Amino acid sequence: MKVLVTGSAGFIGFHLSKLLLExxxxxxxxxxxxxxxxxxxxxxxxxxxxxxxxFTFHRNMLSDTEKIIEIVKKNNVDTIVHLAAQAGVRYSIENPKSYIDSNIYGSFSILEVARICSIEHLLCASTSSVYGSNVDMPFIENQRTDSQLTIYSATKKSMESMCHAYSDLWKIPITVFRFFTVYGPWGRPDMALFKFVRSALNNESIDVYNNGNMFRDFTYVKDLVEAIRLLSSVPPSEEMESDGYFLSPYRIINIGNSTKVKLNDFIQAIEKKLDLKIKKNFMEMQKGDVHATWADCSELENLIGFKPSIKVEEGISEFIDWYKEYYSN
Ligand SMILES: NC(=O)c1ccc[n+]([C@@H]2O[C@H](COP(=O)([O-])OP(=O)(O)OC[C@H]3O[C@@H](n4cnc5c(N)ncnc54)[C@H](O)[C@@H]3O)[C@@H](O)[C@H]2O)c1
Incomplete structure (x- = not known):
């Protein structure tokens, strides 16, 4: 297997690339x-x-289709894991255009690469936020997803739709995964755990939205990349239904921890590990935020016999150890 990872210098792309290299x-x-x-x-x-x-690295934008085709052909790539994106729910309210550029146009470019280079399996990252204002929990893949609340999630939903169309038209096996709040060492500075730990260690207060009365299905990055690795070797195939109609080689898979954790409990776990009390500004719910996310991962487990299970206490502890070491240098 020869794998092209888009977004390899990003948080998840780094962990996945490292695991595959190992x-x-x-x-x-x-x-x-x-x-x-x-x-x-x-x-x-x-x-x-x-x-x-x-490992070889190329500094390229997703929109550079011709260059990516050249890289794929030269290296005989058979599998693409497409993780590069403009991430972040809140920033999409301030700067929606960069989401259109990276997540819609950029993903279209990768679909073209997959079609032109006859890729055997394309795996693309979507998000739990496509479930939008759904309140039926846990979220399951065949639930309706037509009520996105931000441009970030709307661009990811658009990517999912384009993936389905390409899979159907060109018979490209495509797996779309929906990630649920991924965290861990080398994490993103715009995400809650990073911000909370940085502020706590600087004796600054943190903003706690909806008074901490929110729930997230936190997924530890080590679990997440193991699930992606296992999924990469089970591409979906075209299947014939009993009425003779062919289903495209396409599937959507939730990757979460199948648990919802209250934001206040998450903060308490950070305080316990740091052995200090964090100063908090309790705030109202933010625009575009959802009250809860919670994944049903039975489909994932059926496919690969594995699902994430690392508890937040353990993941937070590993993140804080990494953070202290990285920023002590
Ligand atoms: N981290 C999470 O909790 C989470 C949750 C749901 C979905 N996701 C999705 O997982 C994927 C990886 O997220 P992450 O947390 O590692 O984010 P990240 O921002 O750390 O990584 C994304 C990488 O993509 C690169 N990139 C962005 N736009 C690009 C473009 N147009 N061309 C080339 N490179 C570009 C960035 O430089 C960055 O290194 C993204 O698709 C994100 O939407 C992440």
Missing amino acids: KGITVIGIDGMTDYYDIKLKEDRNKILESYDH
């Missing part, structure tokens, strides 16, 4: 190194990946 798989990483957050963090992740001799 398993002896050749990885070609591409990343545009966008400045949405500290580029040094991306460069430091990339340095670790570049220490493996079966």
Whole structure:
């Protein structure tokens, strides 16, 4: 297997690439190194990946279709894991255009690469936020998803639809995964755990939305990338229904921890590990936020016999150990 990972210098792309490299798989990483957050963090992740001799990196934007086709052909890539995106729910309220560029146009570019290069399996990252204002929990893949609350989730839903169309038209096996709040070492500075720990260690207060009365299905990154690795070797196939109609080789899979954790309990776990009390500004619910997310992962478990299970106390502890070490240098 030869895998191209888009967004390889990003939080999840880094962990996935590292896991695949450790398993002896050749990885070609591409990343545009966008400045949405500290580029040094991306460069430091990339340095670790570049220490493996079966890793090669190309600094490219997703829109550079011709260049990516050349890379894929030259390296005989058979599998693409498409993680590069403009991430972040809240930033999409301030800067919606960058979501259209990376998540719609950029994903279209990767679909074209997959079609032109006859990729055997394309795996694309979507998000739990496509479930939008749904209140039926836990979220299950065949639930209706037509009530997105932000441009971020709307662009991810558009990507899902384009993936289905390409899978049907060109018979490209495509897996779309919906991630649920991923956290862990080398995490994103715009996400809650990073912000809370940074503020706590600087003796600053944190903003706690909806008075902490929100729930998230927190997924530890080590569990998440193991699920992606296992999914990469089970591409969906075209199936004939009893009425003779063919279903496209396409599937959507939730990857979450199948547990919902209250934000206040998450903060308490951070306080316990740091052995301090964090100063809090209790705030109202933010525009575009959802009250809860919670994944049904039975389909994932049926497919690969594995589902995430690492508890937040353990994941938070590993994140804080990494954070202290990384920022002590
Ligand atoms: N982290 C989470 O909790 C979470 C939850 C749901 C979904 N996701 C999805 O998982 C994927 C990975 O997220 P992450 O947390 O690792 O984010 P990240 O921002 O750390 O990584 C994304 C990477 O993509 C690159 N990139 C962005 N736009 C690009 C473009 N147009 N061309 C080339 N490179 C570009 C960035 O430089 C970055 O390194 C994203 O698709 C995101 O939407 C993440």
